[in-house]
Amino acid sequence: MSDKIPVTVLTGYLGAGKTTLLNRILTEEHGKKYAVIVNEFGEVGIDNDLVVGADEEVFEMNNGCICCTVRGDLIRIIENLMKRRGKFDAIIVETTGLADPAPVAQTFFVDEDLSARSRLDAVVTVVDAKWLADRLKDAPEAKNQIAFADVILINKTDLVSEEALAQVEKQIRALNPYAKLHRTVKSNIELDKVLGRNAFDLDRILDIAPDFLDESGAHHHHDDEMQSVSFTAGEVDPDKFMPWINEFTQVEGPKILRSKGILAFKDEPRRFVFQGVHMILDGDLQRPWRDGEKRQSKIVFIGRALDRDAIKKGFEACLV
Amino acid sequence: MSDTPNAASPEFTSLTEHVAPLAAEGHVLHAAFVKNEPVLVLAEGEIVIGERRVAPHRDSGILVAACDRDGIYTGGDDGKIIRTLASGESETLAHEKGKWIDALCVKGDAVAWATGKTVSARDGKGQIKSTVMATTPQGLCFLPKGYRLVIGQYGGVALWFPNVDAAAEKLEWKGAHIDVTVSPDGRFIVTSMQENALHGWRFADKKDMRMTGYPSKTRCFSWSHDGEWLATSGADAAIVWPFQDKDGPMGKAPKELGVRSSKVSSVAFHPKALVVAIGYEDSCVLMCRFTDAAELLVRRASRMDGKISAMAWDEAGRRLLFGTEGGAAGILTLP
C-alpha cells in the first residue's frame, strides 16, 4: 500500500495476556521484524535491541482542550526508530492497563512528521474473559480500551463457561459493535488476525466491518455510560454535512472516542469516508460507488453520554 | 515562489562542480569538521572520519551526536555516551544500561545527555552529576557562560547548574518544547515547539517571545557568526530571525531566504560571513547571501536521496559538508 511503517497498538489490563501475545509476536517465525515500544521496561523477557521503554507521557495540545492530547514519548521514539528503518518491518506500541488509547491514536493523526513515515494499523485490546465484567465496573480505562479497539482478544476462555463467555461478548458488543472479536486461550491466535489489519485505512473501513452498511435504520447499543450510536440514510449534501460534522466533533469531541462514516454525497461518484478520534477528523473521497451498490450513508460514533436525538436531528438535516 | 533552481539558466550560478560526493551509505545524523577532517555520524552506528569508518557503538545505532573541535560525542541505543577522536580512537564516557540516549550536547570538554527523565552532565574531569526532571527532557544546550544547562521539556525550559545542589530554575511556557538553542552571547534562549512555532526567552528578564507561522516543526537552528541572526528550518524558505537589539525579534519580520517549493530541513550559517547554507527535503542545497539574497546552487534536488539531514562548515568557512537521510553526502570546497 505505502512504505509507511505500520504501527499496532496493543492495550489491555495487566494479566489479561497482552505480554503473552507480545512475546509470541516476537518469537514466532513469521519472517517479520518488529520494533516494540513497551510501557514497563523488562516485562518483555526478550533480549532485542529493538525493544524500547516508553514513559507514556501525554502532552496537551495548545488549544486548551482536554481531549486533544498526544504521546510525546512516541513521537520521539518513533522518530529515532525511523532512522534505522531497514532494521524492522513494523512497530508495536504496548500500553499499560491504565492507559487511554486515544492519545496514542491521535499522535499519528496530529504529528505530521510521524504521519509522513508511519501509519496506525489497528488498536488491539486483550481482555481477560474471567475478570472483564469486574474491570468494566471499577476501571473506566477498561471501557475506553474496548470502545476504542479494532480487534479484541477475549483471552483465557478456557477458564469460563460458554454462558459466561456469551455474556462477556454481549458486554463488549454494548461498548463496541464493530471490533473483530476473537476467543483465545493463552493469547493463541494467528498473527495476521492481529497485525497488518489496516483498520485506520479509510479505504478499508468497509473490509474491517463488512456489515457496516448492511444494517438498516438507526442502531443503538449501550451500556449505562458508554454507547455507540449509528444512523443510516440515503444521499447527503456535502455543503451541509461537512460544517455539521466539523462543528459536532469540535463541540462534542471530549465525549466521542471514535467515529467512522461512509457518505454518499449528492452528485459525487465516489464514496466519502471519514474517521475520527475525539475531535480530530480524517476524511477523503475514496473509490467510486460500484454499479448496483446501494448509495447510502452511514455514520457511527462510540462515546460517553452521546446525545442520540441531537445527532439524529443534525444528521437528518444534512440529507438531500 | 520560485521553482527548483535550474543550473542551465544563465542567471543562476552553480557551485555543483566544486562538490565532491562522499558515500555515507546510511542516514546521516550529524555532520561536522573535527581536527579539520570531515565527519559524518550515521544513525546505523558508523562514524565516517575523512576516509575511514569506525563503529564505536559496535552493532548499536547512534541516536544523538554533537561535536567540538577535537571530538565526536555520540549517544546510542546501547545507552553509551562515547567520545571518538579524529584518529578514530574512542572512549566510553558513560553507560546508561538498557536505555536510549534521547538528547546530547557538548561545550568545551563537558558533555550532557538525557535518558528518560534523567539529565546527566559530565565535566572535563570525568565527574558526572545527574538530576531527574518532572517531564522528559527533549532538547539540551549549554549556556555559553558558566557550567549551566538549558533543558527543553513539556511546559518550558529548566536551567540547571550540575555543580550546584539546587533545583533547576524554570522558565514556563505552555506546550511541548523540543529542541533548544542559546544565542552565542547568552542573551536569548530559543526552543522549537510541537505546534510548529518557536518560543524564546530573553535571559536577563525572562521576557517571552513568540515566533510563529511555520507550516511544520523547526528541527534545525543556526546562529550567524556575529550572533545577530538565527536561521531556522521548517518552512519553504530558511526563516531568519533578527536578534541584534535588546528585544530580539519581537515586532520584527524575519527574513525569508531561498524560497522554493520544498521545505527547508537544515540550515548552517557560514562561520565568517552573512551567508547561510540551506538544505531542503528534496536534498537540494543552496547558499544564500544575506545582503542581496543572491543564491548559489550547491546540490541539485534528488528526491530519492531523502532530506538534507545535516550540514556543517569548516572553521575557515572554505568547505561545506552535507548529508541526507538516504545516505548521500558531499563536500563543497569554495573556489
Ligand SMILES: [Zn+2]
Ligand atoms: Zn479536544
